[in-house]
Structures are given as C-alpha cells and as structure tokens.
Amino acid sequence: MKAAARSATIRWRGRAVFGPLIATLALGAGIIQAAGAALPADVGSDAPTVAILPAPPSKHWVWVNDFVFPHMSDGMAYLVDGDSGRYLGTLSTGFGFARLVLPRDGKLIYSPETYFSRGTRGTRTDVVTIYDAVTLKPQAEIQIPPKRASNVPTIGNSELTDDERFLLVYNFNPAQSITVVDMASRAFVGEVETPGCALAYPTGPRSFFSVCADGGLLAVQLDDAGKVVKQTHTEPVFDLAHDPVTEKPVRGGDAWYFISFAGKVYTVRNGASGPQAGDSWWLSTQAERAQGWRPGGVQQLAFHAGQKRLYAIMHQGPVETHKDPGKSIWVADVTTHRRVARFTTRRLSSAIQLSKDDRPLLFSAFNQSNILDVYDPLTGKLLRSVPEIGTSPTLLLTP
Amino acid sequence: MKWLDRMTEGSGRALARRMSRRSLLAGIGTLLLGAAAVPLLPVARGAEARPPAGRKPATPAADPGDPSSCEYWRHCAIDGFLCSCCGGSQTTCPPGTEMSAITWIGTCHNPADGKDYVISYNDCCGKSSCGRCFCNRNERDTSLYQPGQSNDYNWCSGSTQANIPYHCSTARIVGAAE
Numbered sequence: 001m002k003a004a005a006r007s008a009t010i011r012w013r014g015r016a017v018f019g020p021l022i023a024t025l026a027l028g029a030g031i032i033q034a035a036g037a038a039l040p041a042d043v044g045s046d047a048p049t050v051a052i053l054p055a056p057p058s059k060h061w062v063w064v065n066d067f068v069f070p071h072m073s074d075g076m077a078y079l080v081d082g083d084s085g086r087y088l089g090t091l092s093t094g095f096g097f098a099r100l101v102l103p104r105d106g107k108l109i110y111s112p113e114t115y116f117s118r119g120t121r122g123t124r125t126d127v128v129t130i131y132d133a134v135t136l137k138p139q140a141e142i143q144i145p146p147k148r149a150s151n152v153p154t155i156g157n158s159e160l161t162d163d164e165r166f167l168l169v170y171n172f173n174p175a176q177s178i179t180v181v182d183m184a185s186r187a188f189v190g191e192v193e194t195p196g197c198a199l200a201y202p203t204g205p206r207s208f209f210s211v212c213a214d215g216g217l218l219a220v221q222l223d224d225a226g227k228v229v230k231q232t233h234t235e236p237v238f239d240l241a242h243d244p245v246t247e248k249p250v251r252g253g254d255a256w257y258f259i260s261f262a263g264k265v266y267t268v269r270n271g272a273s274g275p276q277a278g279d280s281w282w283l284s285t286q287a288e289r290a291q292g293w294r295p296g297g298v299q300q301l302a303f304h305a306g307q308k309r310l311y312a313i314m315h316q317g318p319v320e321t322h323k324d325p326g327k328s329i330w331v332a333d334v335t336t337h338r339r340v341a342r343f344t345t346r347r348l349s350s351a352i353q354l355s356k357d358d359r360p361l362l363f364s365a366f367n368q369s370n371i372l373d374v375y376d377p378l379t380g381k382l383l384r385s386v387p388e389i390g391t392s393p394t395l396l397l398t399p
Numbered sequence: 400m401k402w403l404d405r406m407t408e409g410s411g412r413a414l415a416r417r418m419s420r421r422s423l424l425a426g427i428g429t430l431l432l433g434a435a436a437v438p439l440l441p442v443a444r445g446a447e448a449r450p451p452a453g454r455k456p457a458t459p460a461a462d463p464g465d466p467s468s469c470e471y472w473r474h475c476a477i478d479g480f481l482c483s484c485c486g487g488s489q490t491t492c493p494p495g496t497e498m499s500a501i502t503w504i505g506t507c508h509n510p511a512d513g514k515d516y517v518i519s520y521n522d523c524c525g526k527s528s529c530g531r532c533f534c535n536r537n538e539r540d541t542s543l544y545q546p547g548q549s550n551d552y553n554w555c556s557g558s559t560q561a562n563i564p565y566h567c568s569t570a571r572i573v574g575a576a577e
Contacts, residue, residue, distance in 0.1 A: 070530040072565060096553060096563065120527050120564045150553035150563050151543055152478075173556050174501055174546060198544040211544040240545070247542040320538045 053079075053088060055134050056106040057399040059357035061088065064365060064372060065099050065397065066390035067153055072096055073120050075113070078389055079136075082361040082374045085386045089136045093129075095120075096150035098157035099395050103164050103183075106399050109133050110183070112148055112158050112169045128167060128181055144179050144188050147171040152298060153394040154248050156199030156211075163205035166226050170199050170210075178210065180226045189226035194218055197233075199247055201256050203270035211247060215240040219274035237277040238266060246295070246322070250303040250310070252334065257310055259283065259301060261322040263294050265310065265332075281337040283312055283330060292316040296324040298367055299351035299395050304360055304377070308334050311362065311377065313349050325350040325366050329380065343380025346373060353396035365393040458572070461511035469534035471570070473518050476505025476538050478550035479568035482523055484532035489570045492523035496566050499524055501557035503550055506539060506576050515576035521569045524555035529567040 060082040068074050075097020079088040091100070094113035101110040109131040117123040126148045127141040149157060149172035158169045160183070169179040171191070178200050180189040197210035197218040206222040215236035223229045238245045238258070245258040245266055255278060258266040267278030284293045295301070295312045302311040310333075315326030325348040331341035349364040354377060362377035370393070372386040464471040466483040473489060474481070486493035499522040507518050541548040555563045 069533075070528050072528050096565075114563070116562075116564070121525065124562050146562075147556075150556055150565070152551040154543065172546070172552060174552070174554075176546075198546070211542075213545045244542060244545075247544055320536065320540070323535070323537055323540070 051089075052134050053136065057133060058083070059355050059399065060361055061399055062353060062355070062361075062363045062372070063100050063102070063397040063399075064389050064393045065097065065153060065395040067097060067367070067392050067394045068390070069367075069392040071391070073116070076390060077111075080372055080386055080389065082355065082363060082383075085374070085384045087386070087389070091131060091136060096148075098149075098151070098153040099155070100397055101158055101160055101167060102397055102399050103160065107133055108139070109136075110158075110160075110167055112144070112167075114146070114148055114150070128169070130186070140186060142181055142186050142188060144169060144181060145171065145191065147173040147175075147177070148179070149173075154199065155250070155299070155395065156201055156247060159200050159202050159208070161202050161205050161208065161222070165205065166222065168200035168202065168208055172198070176210075178208075178220070180222065182226050192220055192228050192231075194220075201249065201251070201268075203254070203256075203275055207270070207274070209268070209275045211238075211245075215244075217268065217275050221274075232274055234275070237268065246300065248298070248300055250301045252303045252305055252308070252310075255334075257301065257303065257334065259295050259312065261294060261319055262289060263312075263314075265334075265337075267334075279337075283310075283314075283332055283339070292318065293328075294319070294322060296322060296326050297350040297352075298323070299353065302352045302354045302362070303334075304354045305356070306358055307360075309340065309377075310334050311352055311354065313352055325368075329362075329364075329375075331377075341378075341380065343375075345375070345380075346382050346385070347371060349373075351394060351396050353398055355398045363396045363398070365389070365396060367392045367394055369393075459509050459512050459514065459516065462509070463511045466570070467532055469532070469536065472509055473507050473516075473570035473572070474534055475507035475536050476503075476518070476540050476548070476550055477520050477568055477570055478535045478537070478540075479520075479522065479533070479565070480529040481532035481534055482529075482567040482569045485523075485529035485567040487523060487567065487569065492521075492569065493526075493529070493567065495526060496523040497525045498522075498569070499554045499557055502554045503546065503548055503552065504573070505548065505550075516572045517574040517576050519569075519571045519573045520550065520554075521571060522554040523566045523569065524562075525564055526566045527564060531567075 064078045066076045073095040075093040077091040093111050094115050111129045115125050124146040126144045126146045129138050130140040132139045149170045167181040167183050171177045176194045178192040182189050194210045197212040200208045202208045210218040215238040217234045219232045221230035243260045243262045245260045249256045249258040254270045256268045263283045266280045268275050269278040296315050297313040300313045312330050313326040314328040314330050327345050332339045348366045350367045351365045353363045355361045362375040364373040370389050372389045374383045466489040492498045502521045505518045508515050540550050553565045555565050
C-alpha cells in the first residue's frame with residue numbers, strides 16, 4: 001500500500017501534489033452528495049444541456065464570417081444578436097473559408113468548405129455542408145470538386161439562384177469555373193466553364209453572370225436540371241482601363257450595384273436578353289474626388305431594399321488604397337442618385353451590412369480587429385460594440 | 400482569345416506609365432509559359448520564369464531596404480505574410496514549403512537605380528499561415544476577375560503537391576520594366 005501510494009504521487013517543485021489532489025476531489029464529491037439532499041426546493045440540480053437557437057432567426061442577427069488569416073485551416077463564423085450584442089453561436093468551417101449562404105426560410109445554413117485529411121495536408125475534400133440553423137450541427141454534406149477558390153472572401157464566391165434551387169460556387173485552380181449544386185436533391189450537378197471570368201452573381205432562378213477580364217460579362221442560363229443551356233459573353237460594360245470596378249457589388253432587386261475604384265456606381269440589370277449595363281453615377285462630387293475620397297474595404301457596400309439606399313465605406317487616399325478600410329459611411333439613394341447622409345464611424349471599417357427589416361441595423365467590422373459595431377443606419381449613432389469577435393472578420397451576412 | 404486581347408489592351412493602358420511595349424510583351428510571354436499546363440490563363444508562371452534568351456537577367460545594381468519590412472520596394476503589390484520573416488527570404492521559400500508555380504505580378508520602382516522591375520509574388524505553400532509580418536500594398540492591383548495582377552487570390556491554388564495551404568509570399572524579380 002505504501003509502495004502504491006508512492007508511485008501515484010506526482011511531484012511539483014519538489015512537493016507531492018497528486019495525493020492531496022485526490023483527497024480534495026474525494027472531499028468535493030462528498031460535499032456535492034451531502035448538499036444535493038439539502039438544496040432548497042426552488043433550486044434544481046443543473047442537468048447537462050446544450051443550447052439551441054430560437055426559430056426563425058431574428059432579422060437583427062448577423063453572421064460574422066471569419067477568414068482567420070493567421071490560421072486559415074480554422075475558418076469560422078459567429079452569430080451575434082445586434083439588439084443585445086449577445087454572442088449566440090459558432091460554426092467551424094474549414095480551410096480558406098469564404099462565406100455562409102443563408103436560405104430565406106432560416107431553417108438551414110449552407111457552407112462551401114475545404115478540408116484536408118491531415119489538417120493542412122493529405123487528401124483535399126471540398127463539400128457544401130448543410131447546417132441545421134437551430135442546433136448549428138451539420139445535417140448533411142454534398143461533395144463537390146476540390147477546386148473551390150481560395151481568395152479574400154467576397155459575396156460572389158458563392159450564391160444561390162433566386163429560387164434557391166441551385167448553389168453556385170466559384171472555382172479557381174487557376175482554371176476558372178462555377179460548380180453547380182442542386183440543393184433540392186442535394187447533389188452535385190456539374191461545372192460551368194468560365195475561362196477569363198470570375199465569381200457568380202445570380203440574376204434569376206436559372207441565371208447568373210460572371211465578370212470577365214475584359215470588363216464584359218459572361219451570362220449563363222441554366223435549365224431545370226442545372227445544366228447550361230446558353231452562355232453569352234457581352235461587350236465590356238465596365239471601363240477597366242481607366243477606372244476598374246471592384247468585384248464587391250451588392251444586389252438590389254433586379255440590379256447589381258458595382259462601384260469603381262474612384263467611386264462611380266455601375267448598375268447591371270437583368271433584361272430580357274440577359275444582364276446589361278444600366279445607369280451609372282458618382283457617389284462623390286468632383287471636388288470630393290479631387291480631395292481623394294474613394295470607397296475601400298473588403299465588403300465596402302451595403303444595400304437596403306426597402307429604403308433603396310446604398311451604403312459605402314469611404315476614405316481619402318490615392319488609387320492604390322482602393323482596398324483600405326475607412327471611417328466614413330456615405331449613403332446614397334439609388335433612385336435619385338443623391339447622397340442622403342454621411343457619418344463617421346467610431347473605428348475603422350472594412351465590412352458593412354444592413355439587416356433586412358423595416359427598422360434596420362447597420363453592422364460594421366474591420367478585418368484587422370475583432371470588434372463588431374452596431375449603428376443606427378439612419379442617424380449614424382453607435383448603438384453598441386461587441387468585443388472579441390474572431391480574428392480577421394471579412395464578410396457580414398444578415399438573415 | 401478575344402477576351403485576352405481586350406485584357407492585354409486594358410492592362411497595357413494601365414501599365415503604360417511604367418512599362419514599354421517590349422517589356423509588356425516579354426511579360427505576356429511569361430504569362431503564357433504556363434499554357435501547356437493551364438491553357439490561356441492570364442497568370443504568371445513565375446516559379447519557372449527565366450529571362451528570355453538573349454536578354455541579360457534583370458538584376459538591379461542595388462537592392463535597398465529591408466526585405467522583412469512592408470516598405471521594402473519590391474513589396475509594392477504584395478498581400479500576405481513576408482517569407483523573409485518566416486524562415487525564407489524575398490526569393491526563397493521557408494524550409495518544408497513549396498513555391499507556387501503560378502502567381503500574380505506587380506511592377507515596382509527601385510529607388511536605388513530609378514528603374515521599374517516586374518515582381519513575381521510566388522506564394523509558399525503546404526503549411527498553415529506563417530502569421531508574421533503581414534503586408535498589404537496594392538499598387539496597380541486588380542480585382543479578382545483580372546487574376547494575373549490580383550493579390551487577393553491564394554496562389555497556392557495552382558500547386559499539385561502542396562494543394563493550397565498558404566504560408567507566406569516572396570517577391571522575386573523576373574524582369575526589368577524598361
């Protein structure tokens with residue numbers, strides 16, 4: 001007995017610690033047992049539980065998508081309630097994470113993801129993971145070709161067609177294509193080759209376009225099986241030689257609003273014959289452009305469909321700052337093309353997003369910080385700040 | 400090829416301030432070196448790039464600055480962790496990683512000799528992010544739909560051995576922008 005006790009003893013800084021630890025644990029168990037019998041009637045013992053989320057999701061929730069640049073194999077997404085600032089839950093989303101895709105009914109969450117059999121090496125597997133939006137547990141996964149693009153995340157990395165039947169995933173290896181996934185049958189359908197053209201911007205239930213290196217658009221029409229029936233390369237709609245647009249547009253009804261490095265808004269509308277250039281207008285005055293005002297950031301635009309308002313992160317700097325964060329938010333009416341508001345944010349912002357309800361919130365994050373700010377988008381008033389949200393938050397998405 | 404013609408025209412205008420037609424064509428030759436493996440992609444086969452026959456290697460007489468600093472002149476269009484801070488250098492990948500075969504290019508001004516050089520930012524691949532000396536500068540950087548000059552891609556994507564984990568970025572001179 002004495003020998004057994006000696007062998008079980010662990011020494012730390014020359015003192016035996018394991019024996020006393022065992023004694024403490026045993027004593028603790030005794031206390032719990034004794035106290036259990038003596039608890040007041042209105043205090044029950046804590047059963048082991050795992051939280052679930054209410055359904056449907058609140059319109060004031062926001063998913064913060066985190067690229068986790070210093071540890072790219074550990075992509076994450078965090079759910080935060082904009083009304084309370086409460087952190088609600090997490091998704092763990094694999095290597096080179098770009099974004100979640102949120103179907104409108106709020107019951108499921110789609111996430112194109114990449115994994116390796118040995119963490120950062122081994123066999124690569126790409127999947128679309130389908131999460132239950134209440135439990136945040138993976139419910140199913142659909143294997144897709146292992147060529148999903150790895151890039152600074154942008155909305156066009158993955159989108160649903162307008163009826164949510166097909167999920168489109170941009171590939172770059174570095175051949176360019178779009179993977180089409182049937183979300184009704186939960187099956188990979190095929191790939192659309194898009195040589196010289198990038199990303200996917202849906203324009204209807206069976207159509208999308210990619211932006212091409214010449215400033216034209218590749219318009220793609222699908223059939224009900226998700227196969228290509230028509231592909232058209234339009235004439236250039238953007239002036240890439242003088243003032244290129246970013247690949248970070250926002251959708252508003254039948255329009256996609258792109259913005260140029262200098263701050264000109266280009267509208268692409270879906271017409272009878274496919275996507276075509278609509279009206280274009282400046283977010284800034286000539287005097288403001290002379291002062292160096294331009295848009296910047298990773299998710300530099302946000303749009304509110306009800307108010308027809310376009311929000312943009314702005315800063316002052318030369319053209320090579322076209323991806324820099326800003327502390328100024330400009331608000332324009334896309335119908336009148338007039339600027340209706342301008343306010344300064346508390347902190348630098350590289351991503352903004354609006355909630356989709358009639359009393360919207362404006363969310364703001366910076367990819368080199370971990371603070372999520374919540375503003376009143378009508379007044380610019382900072383409502384609350386939520387600290388310790390991730391590592392390098394990129395895209396903000398609202399249900 | 401029509402889109403490539405247009406892209407060349409567009410890029411040519413954008414680069415006209417700093418690059419001659421000859422160097423631009425040399426650059427396109429570099430881009431098309433990868434054609435056998437990846438047909439007609441507007442990207443640089445930087446890891447295999449060599450000066451064209453008959454041309455002297457473009458080595459600047461002086462290479463001023465600290466390669467572990469974001470301000471180093473070659474870093475004018477880089478986006479990532481500097482390999483000089485990660486066990487490699489501006490031309491060498493850290494031990495155990497693999498240099499991406501395909502990458503993006505920038506054109507940077509060497510303050511020592513007053514000349515412009517085409518820089519190939521080959522990513523080093525196969526380990527998780529180095530996480531040191533993050534640097535993002537965007538001179539003449541293009542959007543994702545013009546990949547050859549876009550620093551927002553993870554260029555480890557073209558690697559077959561170390562399929563896509565990104566570790567850090569180098570900044571190699573591949574030619575003079577005369």
